[in-house]
Amino acid sequence: MTDVRVGDYTLTDRVGVWFLLDGDERIAGTLIPQPDGSWRCKPPGSDHVRTVKPPAGVPDAASWVARQIT
Structure with missing residues (x-):
């Protein structure tokens, strides 16, 4: 999956663990x-x-879950 924008965050997959990255690409959520x-x-x-x-x-x-927690 390509990175997806979810609100103020970018959802990205790293080997089966998904991260929400902030605007500075720091991990904001897991x-x-x-x-x-x-x-x-x-x-x-x-x-x-x-x-x-x-x-x-x-x-x-993953995108659905990310929208529920942001």
Whole structure:
């Protein structure tokens, strides 16, 4: 997947771990897909980890999850 703009961030895939990069290309958030279809995420500006599960059939789960946490 190519990098995708999500709000003020750029979503990029690095070997199966997804990052939200800020305007200076620093990591602002992390998204990690889980075997059960959920994603463990550290949203930008938060010290807490969230679990997000996209609905079945979402064509681009990483982008969908990124939009939910930003």
